[in-house]
Amino acid sequence: MRPNKRDELVRNALQVFYRDGFHATGMDKLVVETGVSKTSMYKHFRTKEELILAALRLRDESFRISLLRQIEEMAHSPADRLLASFDALAQWFEEDGYRGCMFIKAGAEYQESDHPIHLQAAEHKRLMLDYFTDLARKAGAREPEKLGCQILLLQEGAIVTAVLLKNCEPARDAKAAAQVLLDQALA
Amino acid sequence: MRPNKRDELVRNALQVFYRDGFHATGMDKLVVETGVSKTSMYKHFRTKEELILAALRLRDESFRISLLRQIEEMAHSPADRLLASFDALAQWFEEDGYRGCMFIKAGAEYQESDHPIHLQAAEHKRLMLDYFTDLARKAGAREPEKLGCQILLLQEGAIVTAVLLKNCEPARDAKAAAQVLLDQALA
DNA sequence: ATGAATATGTACTGATCGGTAAACTTTAGC
DNA sequence: GCTAAAGTTTACCGATCAGTACATATTCAT
Numbered sequence: 365m366r367p368n369k370r371d372e373l374v375r376n377a378l379q380v381f382y383r384d385g386f387h388a389t390g391m392d393k394l395v396v397e398t399g400v401s402k403t404s405m406y407k408h409f410r411t412k413e414e415l416i417l418a419a420l421r422l423r424d425e426s427f428r429i430s431l432l433r434q435i436e437e438m439a440h441s442p443a444d445r446l447l448a449s450f451d452a453l454a455q456w457f458e459e460d461g462y463r464g465c466m467f468i469k470a471g472a473e474y475q476e477s478d479h480p481i482h483l484q485a486a487e488h489k490r491l492m493l494d495y496f497t498d499l500a501r502k503a504g505a506r507e508p509e510k511l512g513c514q515i516l517l518l519q520e521g522a523i524v525t526a527v528l529l530k531n532c533e534p535a536r537d538a539k540a541a542a543q544v545l546l547d548q549a550l551a
Numbered sequence: 552m553r554p555n556k557r558d559e560l561v562r563n564a565l566q567v568f569y570r571d572g573f574h575a576t577g578m579d580k581l582v583v584e585t586g587v588s589k590t591s592m593y594k595h596f597r598t599k600e601e602l603i604l605a606a607l608r609l610r611d612e613s614f615r616i617s618l619l620r621q622i623e624e625m626a627h628s629p630a631d632r633l634l635a636s637f638d639a640l641a642q643w644f645e646e647d648g649y650r651g652c653m654f655i656k657a658g659a660e661y662q663e664s665d666h667p668i669h670l671q672a673a674e675h676k677r678l679m680l681d682y683f684t685d686l687a688r689k690a691g692a693r694e695p696e697k698l699g700c701q702i703l704l705l706q707e708g709a710i711v712t713a714v715l716l717k718n719c720e721p722a723r724d725a726k727a728a729a730q731v732l733l734d735q736a737l738a
Numbered sequence: 739a740t741g742a743a744t745a746t747g748t749a750c751t752g753a754t755c756g757g758t759a760a761a762c763t764t765t766a767g768c
Numbered sequence: 769g770c771t772a773a774a775g776t777t778t779a780c781c782g783a784t785c786a787g788t789a790c791a792t793a794t795t796c797a798t
Contacts, residue, residue, distance in 0.1 A: 385660055387574035390785060401746050412786065463662050471715050472656040473572055486715040513724045517708030524707045528658050528673040532700055541701045544735050545728055578756060588776055599756065746793060755784060763776065
């Protein structure tokens with residue numbers, strides 16, 4: 365268990381950053397919430413920013429891996445998988461402690477477009493876009509880049525709407541929209 | 552010019568909050584950037600939170616008013632106006648200093664769903680949803696609530712995607728998607 | 739069992755946080 | 769021209785910010 369304390373730190377810090385935000389989470393709060401001493405934190409990461417970047421890297425990995433696995437279990441054709449991504453979204457929204465997309469929030473708190481945290485958030489979205497575009501291409505869509513982007517737009521829209529509007533079901537309406545767009549792109 | 556200093560404060564503070572974020576903007580920075588003394592600020596607003604709420608109120612008003620006017624100038628039928636909203640979006644994305652939606656960011660920095668700032672951000676989105684739903688109804692859509700929500704999802708998705716992904720044109724793809732959804736809802 | 743790496747607690751730095759106190763100056767209505 | 773409101777400067781409060789120093793304790797491979 366040599367480097368595991370570091371991973372444990374990143375894992376727990378990730379939860380706190382996701383729950384409370386980046387600027388609102390001080391290093392002293394992290395000491396309390398993660399159980400890792402401040403001295404140890406600064407042995408592993410030279411700055412708070414580096415710790416945030418590590419947390420975002422972990423989030424990107426675990427989020428995308430589990431999302432893709434979910435999708436691939438639920439559906440098998442590329443077209444069905446595009447649609448299934450919205451069912452995965454709906455499940456996510458129902459989870460306790462759902463607080464929207466960590467990368468949208470990171471981009472919102474670190475707005476300069478050349479900031480490392482902003483860049484890492486952008487990279488995550490680019491990977492998501494690539495995944496949807498790939499599925500659209502495999503599904504035989506006429507303009508896969510366009511359909512992939514539209515699927516992404518619906519997802520991002522649903523994610524932020526699910527945070528702010530409790531009275532509507534964005535995942536359902538987004539899926540219905542995706543179905544229409546998909547039909548039209550395959551016709 | 553009695554109460555105008557207050558309005559000037561709110562107007563300038565709004566710009567700084569939008570540019571730099573809420574937690575990242577301290578009251579001392581606002582003194583420098585707005586030219587209003589700290590004592591005066593606290594004469595007008597008892598807390599930073601009240602100042603933020605006033606800034607958000609102003610933003611909601613001016614943003615919605617100018618957006619609706621733009622839309623109503625560009626198009627005249629309800630259906631065309633739904634589509635024109637994406638042209639207004641595209642123009643917004645091109646503006647210098649575009650930094651996404653202030654209310655999405657407010658909801659991201661103040662995440663507790665009963666927080667006054669979170670509630671105010673949610674109220675803005677609800678008003679936007681109502682507007683689109685109303686247009687969808689007037690356009691004769693089969694399920695106006697559904698179409699209104701889908702338009703909103705595309706808009707929100709485009710807004711956050713325009714912040715993070717510089718290499719694609721979310722407003723264009725969102726408009727094309729809206730066109731398809733609209734056709735299908737009117738058929 | 740020992741040595742080296744890794745962890746810890748405590749105490750601290752200077753800067754900044756939101757917010758206040760008090761004394762002084764400007765502005766505007768009568 | 770006087771009065772009172774509204775604005776200002778300057779200095780301050782205790783708390784918290786990110787980050788560091790240092791001495792001690794725990795862990796682990798040999």
